[in-house]
Structure formats: structure tokens, C-alpha cells
Amino acid sequence: MRATRTVHATVGATLTGVLLLTAGGTAAADQVRKDLWPLEAFEAQALWQKATGKGVTVAVLDSGFRTTHQDLTGQFLPGADFTNTSQGDGSKDLAPGQDLRDHGTAMAGIIAGHGHGPGGSEGVKGLAPGAKILPIPQYKNGAAATRYAVDHGADVINMSYGETFVADTCESIHYAIEKGVVVVAAVGNDGWSQRSYPVGCPGAIGVGSVDQYGKASDDNNFNSDLDLLAPGVKIPAAMGGSDTAYRTEDGSSAATAYVSGAVALLKEKFPHLTPGQIANRLVKTAGLAGPQKAMHLKLPDVHYGYGFIQPGPALTRDIPAGPAQGPLPMPQGKAPQTAVVPGADKGPDPDPPMGGKEKLMLFGGGVVGLLAIGAIVTGAVTSARRRKSGGSGAWS
Template sequence: MRVTRTLRATVGAALTGALLLAAGGTASADQTRKDLWPLEAFGAQQAWQSATGKGITVAVIDGGFRKSHQDLTGQFVRGENFANTTQGDGSKDLAPGEDLRDHGTAMAGIIAGHGHGAGGSDGVKGLAPGAKIMPLPMYKNDAAATRYAVDHGADVINMSFVESPSADTCASIHYAVEKGVVVVAGVGNDGNSVKNYPVACPGAIGVGAVDEFGEASDANNTNSTLDLLAPGVKIPVAMGKSDSDYRTADGSSAATAYVSATVALLKEKFPDLTPGQIANRLVKTAGLPQAQKDKHLQLPDTHYGYGFIQPGPALRRDIAAGPAQGPLPMPKGEAPQEPVKAGADKGQDPDPPMGGKQKLMLYGAIGVGALVVVGIVIAVVVAMRRRNNTRTQAWG
């Protein structure tokens, strides 16, 4: 049964924003693989003949990770804990029955799960099983996590969450794309037209959910931040209380992870393409259901963006690289190399140089102060002389 709950709030106060996944009932490993419809829809077996994501690192900024899940062992590289938990593992701030690791584990599985059992035939297999996951548990520090990912070798950054932006949120994404790192973010599951962050930042590829029939989810936030659709309805994920649990989930969170996995495949096959040129391949090969084609939508559409991703054609089709910026909104100018201070996002210099008027005011204040000091010194000298004269008269 499809879960209707949207924008699942993260457990307790563990994350500032909302993780974009709603989880349903449990499932067995065998049933999980049978129900993993995106791999069949994508023609994954054929796509893997072109690329598996080998040599590509996908940084997943999320709540936490169960690295010991049977479908993910060995898939993690070193990350960093930007959360308020001891190890970013859900050790505190948890609601009853919740685990901070659930969401991050689910995203990691969609991207780079290898399954388990004979030939990895059971459980969750990711769309880019050859890729590695850089786990970055985060609490109120998405910008710091983004910069860390860039500086420590990430090729792709997955952001399956929405939150209130910090001064450095968009600047850090600018920094990432300038360094050649592709940033993918979810549009949110409010079912309205509100623009969320970090997806609203220029440079982020905005993703919404689509079902197995190619229809956009009613839960998607619909606005100009929606660039592409990917599977996000009835998705089997590695999630639960143990290393062998699974759930069925909905949301733009899962869709974001599928786009990040597709980017990993493209980065392996086309290592010289810029983030904008990677986006160009996704846009040029995106599809629409026949009903929407018949409507002759003007793309990008606020409900469909440019359409749903098609990894196989994106890998195989002969497509000119095109301009470095690509077809999606990109940040302009040079990215700040250091984190942006609060206030600077409104065009205000947090430590501005003094102008001429300010300097005159300062110099005037210094001059007045100097006169006051001189006056005090003179008064003290005069008083001392009078006192000495008095003393001479008394002792003479």
C-alpha cells in the first residue's frame, strides 16, 4: 500500500530540515529484489555494460548510516561526522522506534548497494553498484559537509533533504560545481509550490519522484527548482532495526539518490564532462509518459521538469558535450573559497573597509580624544605644581 505521509520529519532534533522519504511496511530480501522495479525500468543490466560507477565517490549528506547492513558492507569510504550524535549513528535524539541511520542507509543502498546472497541476487542493489559512498552525517552543517566532500575527493554529492539555508549554503554548492562536483538535491514532498533549500541554489540538480508508469508524484513540490524526475514511489530500501531489514518507501529523497547514481555512471564513462555537461546528458535523454507528450508541455514543466531520467540512453547516445554551464541554472562568477559569513549572502561585507566619511569620523574622534588627553595632562601638571608650592610654604 502506498504511503501517503509526506516530508517525513527526521527523528527528534537530529537534523535541521526534513528527510524526503516516507517508509512503509517491512519486506523480505527476496521480495525486495523482486519489487525493485527501477532496475528493470532502467534496463540496469545493459547499462552496467557501459558503467557501474567504478572509481566514483558519491558523498551522501544525511542523518546517519548503518554501515554494517548486509547490502552495503565494503561500500563506504572515510567520511566525517557533522552531526550532534556521538558517531552520527542515532545514539541520541531518537524518537521511539526510530533510528537516525535509516534514511542515510536507504540512500546509500539505492546508489551503491551490492545486494547479498549468491551473486548478490537478494536484497537491494543500487544503480551504481561499483561506486563508493562517502558518509557525511549532518546536523545544521550542510555547507560544511558540502565543502568537506569537495575537498576530500567526492565526485557527486547527494542531498536528500530540505532545510533552512545558512549564509554559506548556496556558496558551498557554487564551490562544489566550480570544482567539478555534481550536486543533486530533492525538491521536497509538500505537494505545493514552495521552493526549498538546498535545491533552490543555482548549480543543484532538482529532483522529484515519479512512479513506475512515468507519472509525477502528487507529493512533489512543483516550481522552477524541479529539473528531472526519477523513481520515488514504492521503492524497496535497506532500512530497519537490523543489518537485514527492508522497507518500501516513497519520496523525492529516493528519486534524488537514483539521479546521483546515474550521475556516478556518467562520471565514470565521461570523466571530462563538467557538472553542466553531465546535466545536459540527463536533460537531453529525459522521457515523458505518452499522456504528457500529447499535451505538448513546454519544458521545463513545473510538474515534470524536463522529464524522467533514462540512464541507458544517457550513457549510450551520441550527444555533443555542449557549453560547460549546461542547460540548468548555474551560479555566476567565482565561488568563495572560504565559508561565507552570516550577512554576506545579502551582499553585505561582514567586515567592510572604511570609506572616506568613516575615516574622517574616526580621525575626528581620535583628534578630540587626543585633545582631551592633553588637557587632562596639563591640568594634572598645574595641580601638582600648586601642591608642591603649598608644601614648600608649609615646610619652609
């Protein structure tokens, strides 16, 4: 059973800015922007003087997208649809009042929303508003969608979902890494230690959720796949039901999108760094709040990874590039240039005898607001152990 880690209401100095917003704590023009505490925590206005993600393409593999949402107009590139028609598109699993485009729209907004109203001062603004989104709807077809993203100009791939391992799951991520594409994946929100995919693949940066005070969410899956934390509690998000729809969302999905946004900023400023070297900048500048520092955690910790991302220091600190593979587990050898067919791979057993609960879910976690609580899509998840490369581990 996971040990509860208590965090006091004081915020460590490493979490910059006023994290729990109060009335009058921001000059934002509407409640959505007022509640968007991660921008305050990251001191986004100062960040955007250094980078906005301009020229960077972030592929979002998700359930669907409302490309006309008022906070996202003009942010989408032409994409492709990888929903698996033989198994449906996931709409049958939606709760009443949910829209198939909700989850993907939310992730796109967190990454590259530009807001609306005077000077874009209202609604959702993403961490990398200068980036463009390559929208790729997919359902139980993540490997094919990953290869499409790589071949169509993605610099970053956001994977806020979990799905059953198939022959090409990890090989497609290997292909992405080999082509210089950074892959960011959610750890999931079951609060258990079992592994899942695609976060369990070498090369994927595993992300969990943290709140305004630096406390890791108790819902995060906790194991060695968790590399970094990012904001994922009480996050205002754009929704797919209408061009003006919003709700507040919790979970590792939102956290993953914030890391993808941070990567977009880094890719703009450091375009020649490898995925491993980008991860190195995030790892070397990750922080812990005071209570966690006092615990003297051995990092990476299964609940905290290396800590929560700090995009400002990641952009500005003098950090040697280091080895191409970086500090996280990376795939070895050469990646297959075409999709691996079932039975041809030598990856983990796609049906390990672990007896775990199986489901496919978009890792949005709990939802607070007008819509029902729950994940957007449910299906099958296979839990299995993350493959580790022989020389992986933290380095200095």
C-alpha cells in the same frame, strides 16, 4: 492548487522494461529484489555492461549510516560527522521504531548497494554498484558538510534533505560546482510551490519522484527548482535498524539517490565533462510517458521538469558536450574558497517574508512497511526563490 495530472495504466515506450513487476516477472531470489522495479525499468543489467560507477565517489549528506548492512558492506569510505551537537543530531524527532541511520542507509543502498546472497541476487542493489559512498552525517550543517565532501574526493553529492538557508548554503554548492562536483538535491514532498534549500541554489539538480507509469508524485514540490524526475514510489530500501532491515519508501529522497546513481555512471564514462555537461546528458535524454506527451507540456514543466531520467540513452546517445554551464541555472562568478560567514553573503534573504511553514526534513516522504510513516528528521525550512543566472535556460 496543483492540478492533478491523470496517467493511464499503459506505459509509454520511453519507460523501458516491465515497470509494474508481476509474479514471475523477474528472476530475483527474494521479495526485496522482486519489488525493486527501477532496476527493471532502467534495464540495469544492460547498463552495467557500460558502466557501474567504478572509480566514482558519491558523498551522501544525511542523518546517519549503517555501514555494516548486508547490502552495503565494503561500500563506505571514511567520512566525517557534521551533526550539530548544540542542536542535537535529530534523534529527538524520530518516530517510534525509527533509527537515526535509516534514511542515510536507504540512500546509500539506492546509489551503490551490491545486494547479498548468490551473485548479489538478493536484497537492494543500487544503480551504481561500482561506486563508493563517502558518508557524511549532518544535521543543520549542510554547507560545512558540502565543503568537506568536495575537499575529500567527492565526484557527486547527494542531498536528500531540506534545511534553513544560511550564509554559506548556496556558496558551498557554488564551490562544489567550481571544483567539478555534481550536486543533486531533493525538491521535497509537501506538494506546494514554495522554494526551499539546498535545492533552490543555482547548480543543484532538483529532483522529484515518479511512479512506475511515468506519473509525477502529487507530493512533489512543484516550481522551477524541479529539473528531473526519477523513481520514488514503492522503493524497497535498506534500513539502519539492523544489518538485514528493509522497508518500502516513497518520496523525492529516493528519486534524488537514483539521479545520483545515474550521475555516477556518467562520471565513470565521461570523467572530463563538467557538472553542467553531465546535467545536459540527463536533460537531453529525459523522457515522458504517453499521457504527458499527449499534453504537449512546455518543458521544463513545474510538475515534470524535463521528464524522468533514462540512464541508458544518457550513457550511449551521441550528444555534443555543449557549453560548460549546461542547460540548468548555474552560479555566476567565482566561488568563495572558504565558508561564508553570516552577513557576508549577497544571497537570498534567509528569512523572507513569505509566511510559509518552516521545517527541516529528510525528503523521504511517506513510508510503507513496518515502520511509521513520516520524515526522519524535522526542523526548520526556509522557503525562498531560487536565484537564476542571467544566461540560464534550456539550449539545444
